[in-house]
Amino acid sequence: MSYLQLKKVSKGFGEGSLRTEVLKNINLSVDEGEFLAVVGFSGSGKTTLINLMAGLIQPDEGEILFKGKPVKGPGPERGVIFQNYSLLPWLTVHGNVALAVDQVFPHWSRKAREDHIARHIEMVHLTPALYKRPAELSGGMRQRVAVARTLAMNPDMLLMDEPLGALDALTRGTLQSEIENIWSRDRKTAVLITNDVDESILLADRILPLNPGPGATLGPDFEVKLERPRDRTALNRNEVFQKIRNQVLHYLVDAGSRKSVREEIEKMTLPEIQPVEW
Amino acid sequence: MATSIETQRVGTELPVEVENDKKTKPDSVRKLPSKMVTKARIIRMLSLAGLTWGIPLVRLVSGENPRRQFQELGILVAVPMGAILLFLMGWSVLAKKVDTSLGQLPGPVKVWEQAVSMVEEHGVERGKERAFYQRQNERNARLLAENPETEVRIRGYTGKPTYLDQIATSLKTVFMGFLIASLAAIPIGLLCGMNRFMMNALNPLIQILKPVSPLAWLPIVTLIVSAVYVTNDGMFAKSFIISAITVSLCSLWPSLINTALGVASVDKDFLNVARVLRLPWYTRVFKIIIPASLPLIFAGLRISLGVGWMVLIAAEMLAQNPGLGKFVWDEFQNGSSHSLARIMLAVLTIGIIGFGLDRIMVIFQKMVSFQPEPAGA
Numbered sequence: 270m271s272y273l274q275l276k277k278v279s280k281g282f283g284e285g286s287l288r289t290e291v292l293k294n295i296n297l298s299v300d301e302g303e304f305l306a307v308v309g310f311s312g313s314g315k316t317t318l319i320n321l322m323a324g325l326i327q328p329d330e331g332e333i334l335f336k337g338k339p340v341k342g343p344g345p346e347r348g349v350i351f352q353n354y355s356l357l358p359w360l361t362v363h364g365n366v367a368l369a370v371d372q373v374f375p376h377w378s379r380k381a382r383e384d385h386i387a388r389h390i391e392m393v394h395l396t397p398a399l400y401k402r403p404a405e406l407s408g409g410m411r412q413r414v415a416v417a418r419t420l421a422m423n424p425d426m427l428l429m430d431e432p433l434g435a436l437d438a439l440t441r442g443t444l445q446s447e448i449e450n451i452w453s454r455d456r457k458t459a460v461l462i463t464n465d466v467d468e469s470i471l472l473a474d475r476i477l478p479l480n481p482g483p484g485a486t487l488g489p490d491f492e493v494k495l496e497r498p499r500d501r502t503a504l505n506r507n508e509v510f511q512k513i514r515n516q517v518l519h520y521l522v523d524a525g526s527r528k529s530v531r532e533e534i535e536k537m538t539l540p541e542i543q544p545v546e547w
Numbered sequence: 548m549a550t551s552i553e554t555q556r557v558g559t560e561l562p563v564e565v566e567n568d569k570k571t572k573p574d575s576v577r578k579l580p581s582k583m584v585t586k587a588r589i590i591r592m593l594s595l596a597g598l599t600w601g602i603p604l605v606r607l608v609s610g611e612n613p614r615r616q617f618q619e620l621g622i623l624v625a626v627p628m629g630a631i632l633l634f635l636m637g638w639s640v641l642a643k644k645v646d647t648s649l650g651q652l653p654g655p656v657k658v659w660e661q662a663v664s665m666v667e668e669h670g671v672e673r674g675k676e677r678a679f680y681q682r683q684n685e686r687n688a689r690l691l692a693e694n695p696e697t698e699v700r701i702r703g704y705t706g707k708p709t710y711l712d713q714i715a716t717s718l719k720t721v722f723m724g725f726l727i728a729s730l731a732a733i734p735i736g737l738l739c740g741m742n743r744f745m746m747n748a749l750n751p752l753i754q755i756l757k758p759v760s761p762l763a764w765l766p767i768v769t770l771i772v773s774a775v776y777v778t779n780d781g782m783f784a785k786s787f788i789i790s791a792i793t794v795s796l797c798s799l800w801p802s803l804i805n806t807a808l809g810v811a812s813v814d815k816d817f818l819n820v821a822r823v824l825r826l827p828w829y830t831r832v833f834k835i836i837i838p839a840s841l842p843l844i845f846a847g848l849r850i851s852l853g854v855g856w857m858v859l860i861a862a863e864m865l866a867q868n869p870g871l872g873k874f875v876w877d878e879f880q881n882g883s884s885h886s887l888a889r890i891m892l893a894v895l896t897i898g899i900i901g902f903g904l905d906r907i908m909v910i911f912q913k914m915v916s917f918q919p920e921p922a923g924a
Contacts, residue, residue, distance in 0.1 A: 323823065325819055325822060325823075342822070343819070343822045343823045343825070344823070344825055345823060345824055345825060347823075348823070349819075349823050351816060351819070351820075353816060355816035355817065355819060355820050357817060357820070357835065357838070357839075358917040359838045359839075359841075359917040360838075368824070368834060369824055372824045372825070372826055372830065373824065402917065404917065422824070
């Protein structure tokens with residue numbers, strides 16, 4: 270049985286003529302312990318997809334099952350790492366992690382909780398910045414706090430919404446390796462949403478391309494059968510890596526051009542023009 | 548640990564040349580010479596207090612780029628001083644040309660003389676008070692010595708309040724009114740911001756009551772207070788309560804509206820974090836919603852206190868609360884040769900105190916603000 274399953278899920282926003290279908294008929298299943306990457310262009314509905322998995326929004330049609338039970342709302346068992354970090358700016362690094370730990374493990378002793386917090390902050394190498402506020406941290410450090418906060422909740426599953434999207438290329442590389450490293454320790458089920466094909470190959474066991482929206486659907490699976498731990502520099506010359514990279518890129522570029530032809534046709538319809546109200 | 552936080556917080560406020568190397572600094576705690584930390588700390592405090600003109604002085608003392616600091620001092624100190632001087636000169640020249648029923652309009656010198664005499668009067672009045680209590684104590688002691696059964700009476704001093712006493716009364720009244728207003732406005736604002744039902748229920752009432760002048764509230768408040776607060780030896784004078792309530796009725800709106808706005812516009816990401824963590828209602832309100840809206844709440848409180856101080860003078864005039872408002876009114880009715888100068892002194896006092904109150908609120912506002920301060924603020 271799959272760990273997380275999406276059955277014929279559709280989601281759109283708006284009403285009437287302003288309505289846009291973002292996702293259409295999405296079928297997806299993630300196995301326990303699997304690292305799945307969903308790759309797509311920006312604006313293709315990636316964030317909507319992860320919000321559905323997290324339970325932050327509800328599907329219009331279809332159902333989402335987590336461990337066989339329908340997802341009714343968000344919860345700490347599915348930890349989300351948000352694209353924009355979503356750290357609370359009035360709390361320190363410690364405070365941000367502590368908020369999650371105190372809420373998820375209220376029955377632990379104070380000492381146990383403090384140890385747990387300290388261990389997770391250490392895991393992302395932020396112990397020296399323990400009592401800094403997010404405004405005093407760089408983008409990479411902020412995202413590491415967000416990673417620590419989510420992992421400290423001991424979620425059954427990790428949902429990552431373009432976690433490294435806002436970072437510069439160098440920081441990105443470092444954090445990709447760190448995430449790979451941390452994930453390999455306990456191999457939690459994980460879904461990563463990204464627009465970076467290299468990142469998805471480096472991290473994931475399986476890659477699913479998301480066709481461009483509106484009405485986005487999923488493309489075919491691409492299995493990534495590369496040994497772990499994966500080394501960024503060595504991968505560049507790895508033939509398997511190059512092959513998958515080309516396949517995924519080709520698929521996405523083709524999907525993108527199919528979309529632009531469709532857009533051309535859609536452009537022919539007359540715009541709805543309203544007179545200016547005086 | 549507390550000291551290391553301090554050092555770190557200060558680190559972001561360092562002078563320009565140090566700030567540039569921030570990008571290259573390692574994540575670990577940076578050690579700075581203690582002199583620089585002290586300097587940075589003083590500069591941070593000055594900028595927090597809005598005393599920006601003090602910053603070049605501090606830098607000058609530490610020997611940092613004297614030429615630039617003198618330029619800064621010129622802009623921040625010499626220009627405002629020059630403008631004030633120009634204003635005083637214009638005032639004294641123009642005042643001589645106006646003759647009123649109370650004599651020539653007083654210039655800055657006459658107003659200053661009144662200020663000095665008011666402070667002296669305060670000293671004299673306090674002297675009289677001390678003398679009165681001393682006499683009373685001596686008399687009582689003597690009576691008790693003659694006959695231990697005597698019931699001695701202790702009377703309070705009933706001299707007239709001095710100008711400084713009146714300032715103190717005004718401050719007490721405005722704080723009382725501000726306190727009542729805040730205690731009402733913040734909870735109601737929170738409810739409105741969190742609940743669409745409450746927002747729609749209260750919005751029309753708020754919009755209608757908001758623009759009402761204090762002078763219109765005052766008669767109603769007076770009648771209600773007189774009807775409800777009937778004791779004569781209560782903790783507060785009636786006039787005090789009437790003025791304070793009028794102040795709160797006029798000053799609660801900015802706080803209320805800003806609180807509601809702050810709560811309603813809490814970043815959706817923060818609320819998503821709360822949802823993922825399944826925070827209970829209490830934690831969500833006190834750990835997420837209130838901290839996130841504090842900057843806007845304090846912006847509202849700042850406006851409220853300003854409005855309250857403005858309204859207070861009118862309220863005191865009519866309610867005869869022995870504060871600055873009553874002082875102005877009494878001097879106006881009095882019509883002595885000093886009256887105009889005294890009223891002008893009151894105007895300046897009101898302005899300076901209002902400015903001070905505003906600065907204090909700015910400090911609070913900056914303290915709760917979690918956004919990085921804009922450069923040069």
